[in-house]
Amino acid sequence: xxxxxxxxxxxxxxxxxxxxxxxxxxxxxxxxxxxxxxxxxxxxxxxxxxxxxxxxxxxxxxxxxxxxxxxxxxxxxxxxxxxxxxxxxxxxxxxxxxxxxxxxxxxxxxxxxxxxxxxxxxxxxxxxxxxxxxxxxxxxxxxxxxxxxxxxxxxxxxxxxxxxxxxxxxxxxxxxxxxxxxxxxxxxxxxxxxxxxxxxxxxxxxxxxxxxxxxxxxxxxxxxxxxxxxxxxxxxxxxxxxxxxxxxxxxxxxxxxxxxxxxxxxxxxxxxxxxxxxxxxxxxxxxxxxxxxxxxxxxxxxxxxxxxxxxxxxxxxx
Amino acid sequence: xxxxxxxxxxxxxxxxxxxxxxxxxxxxxxxxxxxxxxxxxxxxxxxxxxxxxxxxxxxxxxxxxxxxxxxxxxxxxxxxxxxxxxxxxxxxxxxxxxxxxxxxxxxxxxxxxxxxxxxxxxxxxxxxxxxxxxxxxxxxxxxxxxxxxxxxxxxxxxxxxxxxxxxxxxxxxxxxxxxxxxxxxxxxxxxxxxxxxxxxxxxxxxxxxxxxxxxxxxxxxxxxxxxxxxxxxxxxxxxxxxxxxxxxxxxxxxxxxxxxxxxxxxxxxxxxxxxxxxxxxxxxxxxxxxxxxxxxxxxxxxxxxxxxxxxxxxxxxx
Numbered sequence: 308x309x310x311x312x313x314x315x316x317x318x319x320x321x322x323x324x325x326x327x328x329x330x331x332x333x334x335x336x337x338x339x340x341x342x343x344x345x346x347x348x349x350x351x352x353x354x355x356x357x358x359x360x361x362x363x364x365x366x367x368x369x370x371x372x373x374x375x376x377x378x379x380x381x382x383x384x385x386x387x388x389x390x391x392x393x394x395x396x397x398x399x400x401x402x403x404x405x406x407x408x409x410x411x412x413x414x415x416x417x418x419x420x421x422x423x424x425x426x427x428x429x430x431x432x433x434x435x436x437x438x439x440x441x442x443x444x445x446x447x448x449x450x451x452x453x454x455x456x457x458x459x460x461x462x463x464x465x466x467x468x469x470x471x472x473x474x475x476x477x478x479x480x481x482x483x484x485x486x487x488x489x490x491x492x493x494x495x496x497x498x499x500x501x502x503x504x505x506x507x508x509x510x511x512x513x514x515x516x517x518x519x520x521x522x523x524x525x526x527x528x529x530x531x532x533x534x535x536x537x538x539x540x541x542x543x544x545x546x547x548x549x550x551x552x553x554x555x556x557x558x559x560x561x562x563x564x565x566x567x568x569x570x571x572x573x574x575x576x577x578x579x580x581x582x583x584x585x586x587x588x589x590x591x592x593x594x595x596x597x598x599x600x601x602x603x604x605x606x607x608x609x610x611x612x613x614x615x616x617x618x619x620x621x622x623x624x625x
Numbered sequence: 626x627x628x629x630x631x632x633x634x635x636x637x638x639x640x641x642x643x644x645x646x647x648x649x650x651x652x653x654x655x656x657x658x659x660x661x662x663x664x665x666x667x668x669x670x671x672x673x674x675x676x677x678x679x680x681x682x683x684x685x686x687x688x689x690x691x692x693x694x695x696x697x698x699x700x701x702x703x704x705x706x707x708x709x710x711x712x713x714x715x716x717x718x719x720x721x722x723x724x725x726x727x728x729x730x731x732x733x734x735x736x737x738x739x740x741x742x743x744x745x746x747x748x749x750x751x752x753x754x755x756x757x758x759x760x761x762x763x764x765x766x767x768x769x770x771x772x773x774x775x776x777x778x779x780x781x782x783x784x785x786x787x788x789x790x791x792x793x794x795x796x797x798x799x800x801x802x803x804x805x806x807x808x809x810x811x812x813x814x815x816x817x818x819x820x821x822x823x824x825x826x827x828x829x830x831x832x833x834x835x836x837x838x839x840x841x842x843x844x845x846x847x848x849x850x851x852x853x854x855x856x857x858x859x860x861x862x863x864x865x866x867x868x869x870x871x872x873x874x875x876x877x878x879x880x881x882x883x884x885x886x887x888x889x890x891x892x893x894x895x896x897x898x899x900x901x902x903x904x905x906x907x908x909x910x911x912x913x914x915x916x917x918x919x920x921x922x923x924x925x926x927x928x929x930x931x932x933x934x935x936x937x938x939x940x941x942x943x
Contacts, residue, residue, distance in 0.1 A: 338930045345928040359678060434929070565923070572919035572929070577903055579933035580940075584902045585895055601890035605883070610663040611752070611890070612656045615897035622898075623941075 308336070308343045315442035316347075318381070323415050326438045330431055331419055341434065347441035351383075354551060355465030356450045357490075362473040363497040366538040368450050372408055373541075374548050380445035383415040385435055387451045415444065432464055433575040464571055466564060467492045467554045469547070472511065474503030491531050493550045499535035499543065508533055529557050588618050591625035626654070626661045633760035634665075636699070641733050644756045648749055649737055659752065665759035669701075672869060673783030674768045675808075680791040681815040684856040685865075686768050690726055692866050698763035701733040703753055705769045733762065750782055751893040782889055784882060785810045785872045787865070790829065792821030809849050811868045817853035817861065826851055847875055906936050909943035 314322035326344075329337045354371070358364050368384060375382045408414040419435060432449065439447040449465055470491035475498075496507050511533050532550040536543030558564040589597060600617060603609035632640035644662075647655045672689075676682050686702060693700045726732040737753060750767065757765040767783055788809035793816075814825050829851050850868040854861030876882035907915060918935060921927035 338928075341928040341930055345922070346925050348925050349923070568923045569916060569919045572922040572932075573915055575929050576915075576918060576922060576932040576936060577907070579929055580906060580936040581899050581903050583933060583937060584940075585899050588898060589895070597891055597894075598887060600894060601887045604663070604890040604894060605667075605886045607664050607666050610656075610659040611893050611897055612659055614890075614894040615901060618894060618898040619901060622902075 308340050311340075312343055312347065312441060315438075318412055320412065320415055323383075323438065323442045324417065326442065327417050327419070327435055330434045330438060337434070341437065344437055344441040347443075348437055349440065351440040351444050351447050352555060353436055353440075353447045353449060353465040353467075355463075355468035355490075356448060356471060357468065358471030358473075358495075362471045363538050364450055364471050367469075367471060367495065367497055367536060367547075368448055369407065370536075370538050370541055370544045371448065371547065372414060374544050375446045376408070376411065376413055381413050381415075381443060383439040383442075383444040383447045384417070385432070385439065385447065385449045386416070386418045387432060387449060415439070415442075433571060436464065463490055466558060466567065467551050469493045469495055469551075471495045471497050472507055473498040474501045474507050489526075492526065492529065492554045493547065494531050494533040495536050495543075495547060496533060497536045497538050500537050504535065508535065526563070528561060529554065529563075584622065587625065588622035592618055592621040596621075626658050629658075630661055630665065630759060633756075636730055638730065638733050641701075641756065641760045642735065644760065645735055645737070645753055648752045648756060655752070659755065662755055662759040665761075666755055667758065669758040669762050669765050670873060671754055671758075671765045671767060671783040671785075673781075673786035673808075674766060674789060675786065676789030676791075676813075680789045681856050682768055682789050685787075685789060685813065685815055685854060686766055687725065688854075688856050688859055688862045689766065689865065690732060691859075692862050693764045694726075694729065694731055699731045699733075699761060701757040701760075701762040701765045702735070703750070703757065703765065703767045704734070704736045705750060705767060733757070733760075751889060754782065781808055784876060784885065785869050787811045787813055787869075789813045789815050790825055791816040792819045792825050807844075810844065810847065810872045811865065812849050812851045813854050813861075813865060814851060815854045815856050818855050822853065826853065844881070846879060847872065847881075902940065905943060906940035910936055910939040914939075 311322050311325060315326055326340060328334070329340050334340075356364055356368055356371075372382050372384060408416065417435075419431065436447055436449065468490050470493075472494065473496065494511055496504055496511070498504065515531065515533075532553070534543055534547045534550050536547060538544070558567070592600075597618070600609070600614045604611050604614050629640050629643060633644055644658060646652070647658050652658075674682055674686055674689075690700050690702060726734065735753075737749070754765055754767065786808050788811075790812065791814065812829055814822055814829070816822065833849065833851075850871070852861055852865045852868050854865060856862070876885070910918075915936070918927070918932045922929050922932050
């Protein structure tokens with residue numbers, strides 16, 4: 308495992324991919340890997356990118372990767388795709404657009420399915436980020452599609468989170484609805500040359516001023532900049548990088564970076580404990596007994612709390 | 626509690642609202658309520674509605690409610706909003722559009738925040754559905770915004786799930802990405818009078834034919850109809866109701882309804898056990914000790930698995 312990590316640190320993409328696969332497959336060797344990796348973390352900077360379908364996230368990420376590469380950084384991109392609860396398959400469509408970086412050994416790109424498992428995002432994504440961190444990437448970009456709850460949670464795993472909007476998608480209103488105002492450290496209004504861009508910037512700025520709960524306690528003292536970009540033309544990327552740098556400086560000087568990482572680690576540890584408990588409980592009870600329990604609930608002969616107690620008792624007795 | 630349920634069954638919206646609030650607030654009395662409610666469930670039919678922002682879900686739901694009201698059914702609408710992980714507040718914006726039903730005593734409308742808690746959707750939504758069921762609603766519509774993972778999971782809690790698409794939002798591709806093809810029992814292409822509607826129908830039909838993993842095992846034998854609607858004009862609603870009736874018939878005759886409800890109950894019981902375990906573990910360890918544990922992980926002195934073990938041990942010792 309140490310050897311694999313050394314190869315990853317030396318820039319071997321296959322070694323990094325193998326380490327990420329341990330996470331994605333919930334490998335029995337994952338635990339061993341984490342024990343080795345944990346001593347090498349703390350040097351990379353993570354940037355979350357989220358937003359509705361169609362706003363141009365992938366193009367923006369491609370440009371952002373280019374900018375950090377130009378500055379000499381090793382960059383990893385982790386694309387967390389909302390995936391089927393049944394097949395768990397990630398769709399790689401958007402990744403194709405990033406092919407300009409595909410042959411650059413300083414860039415590692417990986418799609419990861421978010422799966423339908425309870426707590427799936429919560430435990431797998433931070434571990435994948437730990438792999439990238441230990442493998443020595445200077446910048447790790449986590450891209451999520453959509454603005455659902457899970458995506459917001461993933462964005463919360465980054466040091467700095469970019470929420471991307473675009474004109475013509477009713478995003479101003481959607482931003483408020485999804486609570487993304489509060490997870491966003493930097494706003495990007497992409498496709499800024501299109502009709503309606505000014506209105507999006509205006510609505511966003513007004514909302515940022517008006518919302519009493521924004522910024523959230525965790526970000527109190529930071530006002531998210533609103534950056535206009537035309538990612539296809541590479542316009543506005545320098546301004547975005549500057550906004551991210553400002554945020555990184557603020558995180559470091561305000562002490563918020565440690566606070567944020569503590570919360571992330573706490574959530575990860577709780578999610579791991581939760582997953583371990585449920586696995587043990589289900590194994591102790593057995594599939595058939597659990598199905599019978601569910602049938603009793605469906606039939607109205609047992610309430611779900613009492614059923615949950617029986618499951619907990621089975622785990623405790625094992 | 627029995628009295629409150631009787632009032633709800635008699636059509637008192639405040640009684641129903643109080644029961645839902647027990648769920649939303651994680652009231653200590655919730656357990657008592659569920660023990661009473663569980664004996665009254667099994668008569669309502671749940672319909673999930675999901676889709677990207679801007680496709681016209683709320684208008685469609687309003688029309689659907691109207692159609693079921695015309696047929697004499699008592700109808701409840703539960704709108705699960707993706708909400709801030711920090712404030713947990715649901716935004717009621719869309720609900721305003723449903724005001725034509727606001728004064729109808731046969732219609733109960735409630736927004737519920739999906740919250741940022743782990744397993745929040747998984748345990749709260751089924752319990753809110755149980756409240757509606759026990760309160761005697763014939764049809765319960767669960768509406769979720771977005772096509773994120775959590776929203777897909779919520780849709781999976783319904784007997785029949787409608788995925789709503791519209792032209793001009795790149796939804797054909799998004800449908801495949803979010804895995805919603807597999808949770809959808811009925812597709813609606815809304816705004817069917819707009820340019821591009823034919824293409825959405827065509828792409829969708831092609832995808833349904835081509836996808837080898839669709840329909841998923843749980844729905845094997847059912848081909849989702851693709852219904853065109855213009856919800857604003859009320860067009861296509863009869864066809865949608867017919868499609869839903871066909872699906873309900875298929876669920877009943879194929880035995881899939883019981884299978885689906887068994888899975889839902891199993892997931893709910895597991896989520897409740899999980900939540901109870903984590904609450905107990907966090908209480909046993911204490912906030913300060915858990916923060917210290919997280920700090921060790923951040924500093925690279927402890928791997929997250931060992932930290933999770935310590936949390937589990939604390940819970941077991943309590």
